[in-house]
Amino acid sequence: MKQLKKILITYQNIVFPLTCACCGSSTSEQNCYLCEWCKLDRFEKAGTDPGSFLPERIRFFFSMWYFDKGGYLQKLLHDLKYHHLKGVGVELGECLGRAFLNNLDSSIREEFALVKPLLVPVPLYKSRQRKRGYNQARAMAEGVARVTSWPVSREGLIIRKKNTKTQTGLNSHERENNLSGAFEVTDSAELQDKFLILIDDVFTTGSTTFEVAKTVLNDEEKAGILTVAKA
Numbered sequence: 001m002k003q004l005k006k007i008l009i010t011y012q013n014i015v016f017p018l019t020c021a022c023c024g025s026s027t028s029e030q031n032c033y034l035c036e037w038c039k040l041d042r043f044e045k046a047g048t049d050p051g052s053f054l055p056e057r058i059r060f061f062f063s064m065w066y067f068d069k070g071g072y073l074q075k076l077l078h079d080l081k082y083h084h085l086k087g088v089g090v091e092l093g094e095c096l097g098r099a100f101l102n103n104l105d106s107s108i109r110e111e112f113a114l115v116k117p118l119l120v121p122v123p124l125y126k127s128r129q130r131k132r133g134y135n136q137a138r139a140m141a142e143g144v145a146r147v148t149s150w151p152v153s154r155e156g157l158i159i160r161k162k163n164t165k166t167q168t169g170l171n172s173h174e175r176e177n178n179l180s181g182a183f184e185v186t187d188s189a190e191l192q193d194k195f196l197i198l199i200d201d202v203f204t205t206g207s208t209t210f211e212v213a214k215t216v217l218n219d220e221e222k223a224g225i226l227t228v229a230k231a
């Protein structure tokens with residue numbers, strides 16, 4: 001019995017290590033990758049943007065935190081991409097979902113009552129996803145789904161057909177060109193009459209999520225954008 005308990009604790013420490021994946025401090029909570037301080041207080045809260053810069057039919061943009069260049073959040077989001085930390089992505093998605101629901105504007109809430117939202121993670125290019133093992137935006141969308149009970153679009157419904165080069169160092173115009181025609185919808189009927197909520201890790205100039213929106217939106221659908229961080 002003692003042996004079994006020991007094995008279980010060892011297993012638990014691998015699945016949910018008792019140090020925070022963000023700051024490394026010990027976490028007292030079970031079943032969490034991040035400490036309470038990182039989840040609730042460490043980062044500056046961003047929130048809803050009034051949206052004057054948003055393209056037509058993007059009804060809202062909500063970001064949980066401001067990006068901290070060179071700080072804990074930048075490191076965490078980097079680690080998420082390259083160190084197979086899918087569970088951390090899901091946990092961040094849960095935080096994002098909760099923050100979004102707490103700040104939900106009543107007019108959007110009414111629209112959601114009429115048209116069911118569909119969570120749409122920004123897809124990765126196939127070979128990039130294979131290399132990383134998973135898509136961090138999809139892990140976040142799964143976390144948002146746990147909190148909101150809204151469905152996540154199936155893998156392969158929206159694909160990234162261009163292996164675009166990194167956006168770092170490009171200005172907003174260059175980013176737009178870089179991404180133009182990068183995405184494709186494989187079955188547009190599945191998106192019909194839905195309120196699409198696009199999910200990504202970081203919002204910088206919006207060129208990525210705006211390009212996805214341009215690809216997925218027909219005449220009837222509307223979209224919103226949710227991201228963990230805003231640069």
Ligand SMILES: [Zn+2]
Nearest residue numbers: 020023035038
């Ligand atoms: Zn922490």
